[in-house]
Amino acid sequence: MHYQLYYWPTIQGRGEFVRLALEEAQVPYTDVARGKNGVDKLIKKMAQGPTPSYAPPFLVAGEQTLGQVANILQFIGGAHGLAPRAQRGRLWVNQLQLTIADVVAEAHDTHHPISVDLTYEAQSGAAKKRAAAFVNGRIPKFLDYFEGVLALAGKGGYLLGSRLSYADLSLFQLVEGLRYAFPAAMARLDGEHPRLLQLCAQVAARPALARYLNSKRRIPFNEEGIFRHYAALDR
């Protein structure tokens, strides 16, 4: 099946978690909003029933339209071998994905602690405070958690051990994003999370992923996305 992904065309953002899964699974898809009149198409399609989305990304898979990153990934994971078939393993991967999503939301709010309708510059004072709390309190706690999960998983280097799941791709993207946004803070933390670093290296080296990451399909990080680098926030 050929999928249609709908997401903002100029950023990695939340859509990137879906793109990574589609690329790793080598599923044919169109990134609709990157085509002609793409954003208009996105806006129009998003509100359509029977399953409208509150926000992008959403994925059209035949007659089905799915929103919310963790939900889309659950579908792709099941259909394309990026999640266990048994319920227990499937729910565990979903739990990990939802915890990754929590970090992503917190990372976003470091540059928008007051309102998504204001610019970063209009809330940079609060942003500095929130970013300090995120960098010093939250990032270490989240990274420690995932390092602990990897220790429990044993050999293989992935969250489930030797078997790759979509949560590994998302964890790679999370760490990449945090490194882009907070390079100084992440450099301090790298030595404490060897398993996490190993996972990121393994994911980046997967052939399909490596091709994608080196292609023009991979939009560079920038200051319109979720992970933004502002020197004032990286302390």
Next chain:
Amino acid sequence: MHYQLYYWPTIQGRGEFVRLALEEAQVPYTDVARGKNGVDKLIKKMAQGPTPSYAPPFLVAGEQTLGQVANILQFIGGAHGLAPRAQRGRLWVNQLQLTIADVVAEAHDTHHPISVDLTYEAQSGAAKKRAAAFVNGRIPKFLDYFEGVLALAGKGGYLLGSRLSYADLSLFQLVEGLRYAFPAAMARLDGEHPRLLQLCAQVAARPALARYLNSKRRIPFNEEGIFRHYAALDR
């Protein structure tokens, strides 16, 4: 099966979304942390493998331990008839639940826009700004979305139409929480969301739910939970 729910004993918080599903399904469960040495048990159990949780709530179901509200509800929904069996309907309910979870996280951050490690009083200036943006910009947009979903669902009054799912219980809880935290703002909005009000009334009138809501098991809203009433934030 008898379940063990682990969540903070003095607040509704995120655990309440799980409690509502267990109560509606009339599943026997122990709310572990409300018993003797309960919080110690919670802290100890949370970090245990093979599927440790980053934060409560988590649910022990036999040999399986599940974290993250939307993930726990997916399990309960499937096991106890609070979600469709077919994949398409199951994923749609999950998508709705994840959108509800997004609102819950934003509601929390109105009183903690800078850091979870500081008191509300220490960040009340930023809280006033964030709450104003939430009340005036975000709440209406989210409520409009759910009102639109209910309009698409047609007769029956629930998100899937005539069939109750766990997302209805969570949407009820979300609206209850918003009404507690922001009574003035919600009173202004009530007239614009008749289907949402009807859903809340239907959920509250369900026999098992009504018994629970009138019991001591239902912890009252308070200023330690996610939905907190501070007059300064309700504008």
